[in-house]
Amino acid sequence: MEFMELTSLSEGGSSVVLLDAEVVMKTQAQVAVYECEEATTMPEGILQITSHRICWLREDRQAAFSLSLQRVAHFAPFDARFNWRRASPKLDVYVLSPAGTREERFLRFSFRNGGRDDMLTELTKAISVGAWKRVAEESSKRTPAVDRERHGVGISGLIRKAESESRERDDTLAEAFTSLDSLMALAQPLVVLSRRLAAAADNGDELGKHNDLQVAMLQIGIANPVTKDAAGQMFHEELARQLADFSEQQLAASPGNMITLPDLYCVFNRARGTELISPDDLVRACSLFERLGLQVRMRRFPSGVLVVQSSRESDEHLSKKLLAHIRQHGPQSALQVSLGLGMAVSLAREQLLTAESLGFLCRDESIEGLVFYPNEFPSFNLMEHVVR
Numbered sequence: 001m002e003f004m005e006l007t008s009l010s011e012g013g014s015s016v017v018l019l020d021a022e023v024v025m026k027t028q029a030q031v032a033v034y035e036c037e038e039a040t041t042m043p044e045g046i047l048q049i050t051s052h053r054i055c056w057l058r059e060d061r062q063a064a065f066s067l068s069l070q071r072v073a074h075f076a077p078f079d080a081r082f083n084w085r086r087a088s089p090k091l092d093v094y095v096l097s098p099a100g101t102r103e104e105r106f107l108r109f110s111f112r113n114g115g116r117d118d119m120l121t122e123l124t125k126a127i128s129v130g131a132w133k134r135v136a137e138e139s140s141k142r143t144p145a146v147d148r149e150r151h152g153v154g155i156s157g158l159i160r161k162a163e164s165e166s167r168e169r170d171d172t173l174a175e176a177f178t179s180l181d182s183l184m185a186l187a188q189p190l191v192v193l194s195r196r197l198a199a200a201a202d203n204g205d206e207l208g209k210h211n212d213l214q215v216a217m218l219q220i221g222i223a224n225p226v227t228k229d230a231a232g233q234m235f236h237e238e239l240a241r242q243l244a245d246f247s248e249q250q251l252a253a254s255p256g257n258m259i260t261l262p263d264l265y266c267v268f269n270r271a272r273g274t275e276l277i278s279p280d281d282l283v284r285a286c287s288l289f290e291r292l293g294l295q296v297r298m299r300r301f302p303s304g305v306l307v308v309q310s311s312r313e314s315d316e317h318l319s320k321k322l323l324a325h326i327r328q329h330g331p332q333s334a335l336q337v338s339l340g341l342g343m344a345v346s347l348a349r350e351q352l353l354t355a356e357s358l359g360f361l362c363r364d365e366s367i368e369g370l371v372f373y374p375n376e377f378p379s380f381n382l383m384e385h386v387v388r
Helices: 116-129 132-141 144-151 154-176 180-185 187-203 210-219 228-252 261-272 280-285 315-329 334-341 345-357 383-385
Strands: 005-007 024-035 044-048 053-058 064-068 074-077 089-095 105-111 257-262 294-302 304-312 363-368 369-374
Touching: 005 024, 024 210, 024 228, 053 074, 089 116, 105 116, 105 144, 228 257, 228 261, 228 280, 228 294, 228 304, 257 261, 261 280, 261 294, 280 304, 315 334, 315 345, 315 363, 315 369, 334 345, 345 363, 345 369
Parallel strands: none
Antiparallel strands: 005 064, 024 044, 024 105, 044 053, 053 064, 074 089, 089 105, 257 304, 294 304, 363 369
């Protein structure tokens, strides 16, 4: 597309790769794009309004395009004069023309499944807040030379600089919670600030211990959580994509590349802060993993235990890991495997039973409990010997 730039997608495809301090405000599916009333070669896709850009993603998440809000001259709803009852509602976004030209250039978004007015509201809000301007202002706010002139040098200069940074930090917190619009504009800086506060608290620093607002900031983890208000009808699909990205980070540090759904529910909601989801939303989102072709999948063991695991991990590979562990440490129960590998007991038991069913392990069940041993006769067939 001529007016929009090709941009990168996040790994799960939930959105474009966000810029510094950028947040997704609204998402709408089944939106077609026209350039100056001419249909593009792209099929219907997904339109996203962010604090910095207008983004359009293909339905298959194989490509994405964006238009910076600083290039938007003005915008207005468009309604067809003929067959207006059947025509899809449209939104015209006029792009700034090159210097010295009067050519009127615009993008027309056709909302085949409704939602234009909501997107228009969010676009108006994003333009009025002007969050993209803050990045440019902060990057050129001052130079090291100006810092030295402002704070001075030596110990007194360091003290004045620390006091100044403390005031700026408090101003950021106060401004962010003044309104939802300013909170949206400061979302990314707040996440960075929350991590600094958490590190300071862990180190025993007094920073953040006497301010309830600062304590609340420690709970922030995901800078741009998917919400029902922003995603609308696509909530569970967008949640699944964000959850897949989040799960991969958790699985990388999880033995066996598995995590139970209750554990995932706890850590994911903690990372979302105040934007909590219900258990039903989590299950519905996880059930979409395979249909969306994401890098993780939900699995139900015969006992009913639900887990999320990497799509690249196979039962055979996990069973070989368990076999190597038992050969090294001797016969193991589910509890011993749990303690040795740092996983939940229920998950250890399911993996042991799976390895047994594949012939890698065998059991010894007695009054002392269920213990698993390496299967030294993986190719032994009892029925063949009985027939003989």
